[in-house]
Amino acid sequence: MKDTIKKNVSFIAANWHSDIVDEALAGFMAAVGDAYAVKVVRVPGAFEIPLAAKRAIAGGADAVIGCAFVVDGGIYRHDFVAATVVDALMRVQLDADVPVFSVVLTPHNYQETAAHDAFFKAHFVKKGAEVAAALQAVVAA
Numbered sequence: 001m002k003d004t005i006k007k008n009v010s011f012i013a014a015n016w017h018s019d020i021v022d023e024a025l026a027g028f029m030a031a032v033g034d035a036y037a038v039k040v041v042r043v044p045g046a047f048e049i050p051l052a053a054k055r056a057i058a059g060g061a062d063a064v065i066g067c068a069f070v071v072d073g074g075i076y077r078h079d080f081v082a083a084t085v086v087d088a089l090m091r092v093q094l095d096a097d098v099p100v101f102s103v104v105l106t107p108h109n110y111q112e113t114a115a116h117d118a119f120f121k122a123h124f125v126k127k128g129a130e131v132a133a134a135l136q137a138v139v140a141a
Contacts, residue, residue, distance in 0.1 A: 007037070011041070013025055057100075064101070
């Protein structure tokens with residue numbers, strides 16, 4: 001049997017709404033099993049993900065996944081934050097020529113209620129599985 005070297009994947013997770021973000025990580029891990037060497041990196045919020053992605057690639061990551069749940073907190077433009085983060089992740093990907101995937105999501109309507117929490121937790125599990133499929137498609141290509 002031939003030994004294979006596992007690809008190094010960094011999963012960068014924002015701590016804001018970590019109860020929801022961690023569901024994407026769970027969905028991702030369930031989908032990939034032990035096919036990759038996964039390093040989980042925690043950052044305070046979405047805005048810190050692109051720099052962590054750049055550093056992960058410099059440290060040898062073969063692919064990076066950024067994950068955050070950016071909601072309207074009434075103080076700043078959440079849509080601006082999400083767009084800025086996704087744009088920066090694209091720049092990191094293009095500059096480094098290493099795949100960078102985004103599970104940085106911002107809902108149209110979120111309130112901290114049991115119904116919304118349950119919906120978005122389930123949604124993030126699905127998004128984790130989807131990013132696993134995207135990773136496999138790109139890394140295997």
